[in-house]
Amino acid sequence: xxxxxxxxxxxxxxxxxxxxxxxxxxxxxxxxxxxxxxxxxxxxxxxxxxxxxxxxxxxxxxxxxxxxxxxxxxxxxxxxxxxxxxxxxxxxxxxxxxxxxxxxxxxxxxxxxxxxxxxxxxxxxxxxxxxxxxxxxxxxxxxxxxxxxxxxxxxxxxxxxxxxxxxxxxxxxxxxxxxxxxxxxxxxxxxxxxxxxxxxxxxxxxxxxxxxxxxxxxxxxxxxxxxxxxxxxxxxxxxxxxx
Amino acid sequence: xxxxxxxxxxxxxxxxxxxxxxxxxxxxxxxxxxxxxxxxxxxxxxxxxxxxxxxxxxxxxxxxxxxxxxxxxxxxxxxxxxxxxxxxxxxxxxxxxxxxxxxxxxxxxxxxxxxxxxxxxxxxxxxxxxxxxxxxxxxxxxxxxxxxxxxxxxxxxxxxxxxxxxxxxxxxxxxxxxxxxxxxxxxxxxxxxxxxxxxxxxxxxxxxxxxxxxxxxxxxxxxxxxxxxxxxxxxxxxxx
Numbered sequence: 301x302x303x304x305x306x307x308x309x310x311x312x313x314x315x316x317x318x319x320x321x322x323x324x325x326x327x328x329x330x331x332x333x334x335x336x337x338x339x340x341x342x343x344x345x346x347x348x349x350x351x352x353x354x355x356x357x358x359x360x361x362x363x364x365x366x367x368x369x370x371x372x373x374x375x376x377x378x379x380x381x382x383x384x385x386x387x388x389x390x391x392x393x394x395x396x397x398x399x400x401x402x403x404x405x406x407x408x409x410x411x412x413x414x415x416x417x418x419x420x421x422x423x424x425x426x427x428x429x430x431x432x433x434x435x436x437x438x439x440x441x442x443x444x445x446x447x448x449x450x451x452x453x454x455x456x457x458x459x460x461x462x463x464x465x466x467x468x469x470x471x472x473x474x475x476x477x478x479x480x481x482x483x484x485x486x487x488x489x490x491x492x493x494x495x496x497x498x499x500x501x502x503x504x505x506x507x508x509x510x511x512x513x514x515x516x517x518x519x520x521x522x523x524x525x526x527x528x529x530x531x532x533x534x535x536x537x538x539x540x541x542x543x
Numbered sequence: 544x545x546x547x548x549x550x551x552x553x554x555x556x557x558x559x560x561x562x563x564x565x566x567x568x569x570x571x572x573x574x575x576x577x578x579x580x581x582x583x584x585x586x587x588x589x590x591x592x593x594x595x596x597x598x599x600x601x602x603x604x605x606x607x608x609x610x611x612x613x614x615x616x617x618x619x620x621x622x623x624x625x626x627x628x629x630x631x632x633x634x635x636x637x638x639x640x641x642x643x644x645x646x647x648x649x650x651x652x653x654x655x656x657x658x659x660x661x662x663x664x665x666x667x668x669x670x671x672x673x674x675x676x677x678x679x680x681x682x683x684x685x686x687x688x689x690x691x692x693x694x695x696x697x698x699x700x701x702x703x704x705x706x707x708x709x710x711x712x713x714x715x716x717x718x719x720x721x722x723x724x725x726x727x728x729x730x731x732x733x734x735x736x737x738x739x740x741x742x743x744x745x746x747x748x749x750x751x752x753x754x755x756x757x758x759x760x761x762x763x764x765x766x767x768x769x770x771x772x773x774x775x776x777x778x779x780x781x782x783x
Binding site for chain 2: 302303305306307309310313314317318378379380381382383385386387388389390538541
């Protein structure tokens with residue numbers, strides 16, 4: 301457990317010791333704000349954060365693999381994985397610690413979007429509960445994307461390859477839930493396939509959390525997704541750490 | 544303290560380590576010699592619990608490397624071939640991280656740092672980021688990291704590679720001093736080093752142990768310098 305905490309602390313500090321964190325935060329905050337106001341925040345004339353949250357999945361598809369790609373690919377490339385895994389930590393502990401640090405970092409990024417809810421509160425009287433569930437949903441979704449990203453980072457030694465694979469995988473999971481995709485699949489596999497595909501996608505679970513309802517099935521979806529991909533990540537890492 | 548039995552590991556079709564067995568006791572400094580690609584590093588990586596063996600077993604201080612790798616890692620200090628570290632960290636924060644992970648706290652940490660930093664001569668670069676250090680300094684930081692918990696077993700992969708002659712001499716002295724109450728394995732290409740620091744040497748080539756003897760006995764047996772002994776053994780056995 302101490303090993304896990306040590307790795308977690310080092311990782312989180314590591315983000316802020318390199319330009320990674322600052323570049324990420326600036327770009328993320330800029331686009332999350334820009335997309336919110338571009339998508340008609342004022343035109344809706346409603347004091348809620350729907351325009352902000354609605355754009356997050358798309359932003360996450362690109363932004364989160366960019367943080368996740370370095371997690372293991374870099375360690376393997378520089379050889380520091382040999383140092384990390386000869387300290388008294390297990391592979392699983394190291395995987396969890398690194399994931400948790402990156403997730404925490406994304407939590408900080410989400411927290412720094414606080415001017416958006418402040419603006420909404422200044423302009424009107426929004427449903428605070430909706431904002432809170434929106435943030436919980438976003439944080440869980442970030443964890444899901446990150447788990448996928450860390451798996452691909454362990455799979456490919458090259459950061460660019462791991463980035464592209466993670467974007468593709470996350471993109472598939474987001475776009476599978478879009479109405480146009482669902483219509484397309486309904487045409488091929490019949491309308492019975494729609495609920496199946498929909499329930500596999502990020503979009504539908506994220507949307508239902510955004511409505512302010514935290515249901516067991518949505519939380520379970522994200523938890524299973526995170527645990528599953530992390531588990532796969534530690535298996536693949538154990539196999540490939542040396543090559 | 545180290546007991547290796549029929550250890551084997553292959554990467555795809557290449558057999559890197561092929562059925563090696565040996566034992567090392569406390570007070571021994573074992574030199575691992577062999578041409579490039581002989582399997583020295585692979586064997587060491589298996590001993591420190593980084594790579595899992597395909598077959599055979601190894602126990603370090605009574606702990607099996609496969610079934611209890613964390614206990615093995617606790618009693619081993621390991622310096623890998625390219626002295627890996629995190630380039631964005633300063634030397635001080637890097638050593639703090641290693642202490643964190645190895646549960647060295649409070650007063651113990653202070654005394655560990657006071658012991659290790661002068662021994663590896665890294666006082667002058669203590670606040671510098673590792674990425675800016677020269678190869679020799681980076682290796683010394685790696686050595687400090689391996690010594691910080693005062694381990695019973697030391698595994699050093701080419702510990703003097705990239706060091707200047709003075710530093711080499713100091714590291715040799717250090718190994719000789721520690722060798723009395725520790726169990727040390729070093730791998731090297733430098734045969735003079737073996738004569739100076741090792742009281743036993745194993746020559747391996749293509750994954751197999753060819754010779755397990757002391758440097759003195761080897762010289763007497765072949766009646767020539769260690770360099771020539773090495774060439775004779777590794778070339779004749781290869782062509783055979």
